[in-house]
Amino acid sequence: MKLIPCQACVAMRNNVGGSVSRPILTPTKRNSLLLTATTHQSIRHQAQLLKAVLKIVVLFSLLIGSLNVFVFAAFMVATFNFLTAFFASAILFFYNRSANLRLASWLTCLAVIFNVAVFIHLADGRNYSILWVMIIPPIVFFLLGKQIGAWLTAGVFAYSIALMAYQLQQPRQETQGLGALLNIIEVCTALWFLFRFYEGSRQAAYRELESLSATDKLTGLANRSKLDNLLLDVHQKRRDAEISSATVVICDIDHFKRINDEFGHLEGDRVLQALARQLKAEVGDQGVVGRWGGEEFMFIFSERDVASTVQFCEHLRTTIQNHSPSSKRALTLSFGIAQLHPQHSIEHALLCADRALYRAKQDGRNCVRCAERDV
Template sequence: MMNVRKKFHPHIGVENPQYHQVSLIYSILLIMVVYFGLIGTLNITLFDAPQIALYDYIGLVLASIILIYVSRGGNIHIACWVVTCALVFVLMAFMHIAKGNNYSLIWLSILPPIAFFLLGPRTGFIFTAAVFAYSGWYLYGNLSAGTVSTTMSLGALFNFIEVATAQLFIFRFYERSRRQAYAQMQKIAITDPLTKVFNRLYLDNAIQSLLAGSARTLQPVSVLLLDVDYFKRINDQYGHLKGDDVLVNVAKTITDNVRAADIVGRWGGEEFLILCPNTTTDEAAQLAERVRQAVGAMGVENELAVTVSIGVATAQQFNDETGDRLLSVADNNMYLAKQAGRNQLVASLTN
């Protein structure tokens, strides 16, 4: 399924929460197409069950239509709902045709993992509970009316209800735990373990995404590259633990003094990067000055003064090389600030 997803949805990377949903949708749809086509043919040629075959072929058509819709870039959220509803339609049709005989109940067990994965823990729970409740009501009505096979007893109905209830809670707990674990792993993967701001990996992806969006809206993008002044001297004089403490405090100070839309990350070593969407050079310079003053007033133990030199760069025209050029200009401006005496900023547009 990975090759299919890459071909039709190249913009959905492994870091995207929809990555596994799309893969599962394609898997389910392809299985439905093959299964409904094969079983429908067998029901006509071998089992002489044209009614069941009709619903098999309806399922085949539905699955094929959804597969075409998804492969042409259709809305994934809508596709999740349509796939789940199509599956329920076929399962319910089969149960009604079989009139609730025991073997028709087995197929309902495939619904919870699919519904929970595609619709989420809460919606999947409600949706699956509604289907199971209706199935239990339908089977009880048939049992009371005597239209169910003698192999279907009241005890079997209670067993179905018990198993269905257990499945609801087990899959709800599993899917919620899985999503929480995935979210935690995602957070760890993009977070600097020391300073708790974003890491280089996240910043690399964020700047490309930010520039792509700004190229469409023609809004300027600015970056601030900060370097802690004389950081090696701090490590040598006070030790690496004190150096780590300085980095943590600098990161917190930066985060406390930027705007909500700005993205703060550790670029490497004692360098930090701030990505500023929809920000002109003047606005970025004002932000840089606020951050510079805040770090200078930060205050740490042992009367250790901490300052930063900041390079500011702004892009207003965009192409494939904008990100590299923007960072290069910011890096050059930061070194100009150091050469000018440190604890200051230099700002400019990119060429």
């Protein structure tokens, strides 16, 4: 049966020593923070793509220009290749100095489109030079977005169709040689580089967003959503007998409201951040620590019974007492411990840990208490 704490118990606990929990982020505020993080990540992703595209353009222009000089003796085309490398380098230099991502992206896309069109005309459409239009869609979509990318791509394809239709009206006999083979290889290689970098960048962005969605913004610890998922995972392992024991600990800073009242909320935030670093260092890879809400922290331990959890919490309590993370005043912690039993729900374990923490507050704070059924 799911146990729900009565309002009187909650009120009594909140009024012990005047401690009031900090407000927990609402889903709306959490989504707003994630949206902001997503926007910043998208801009950083686009900037990385811009630099990658410009470097690829410089590399390929120098390589193809060298081939046109030393293999094909096509000096006019080679000159154009080297000018392309110069302008791509200039755009990269401009972006590094100005950080104007929008303008640099437009300059890059227009430069690529212009260069491809001029190259095709210089080659007179021979040797599969028309294939170079295939590098334009990924570049304009990556850098300018879906809507503008769609229009520019449509224009490029219309140009390509018109050029092919014009050439069909003037049939000519020609043998495809080394130039055709190199054009195919170069286009395929350029596309491989572009899509490989894009996919790697996309996966890195996804991993970062996934991490942000599971991290408390203030302390850098696991947030409540992440802790909920970890509790589900550990509890399922207990039910499947994959682990022999598991404990959950709720830890609360004693008289935290006084720090906010006396020194301000900024000092309170600094205390939470310093304490979070200390707790994370103490826990290490023995378990998981996260911010449960306000001035409350949670520890989740697998393969650790109540006795060893009590021993760890006592060590942690004395460490914080003797080495306070606050330079303004001494800091103490109260702990409530409960087992994660396979035959009971997670809510039941949390309620037991919460009641144990309440008893620790009643017993004078700065102590460790276990759920009565675990003693």
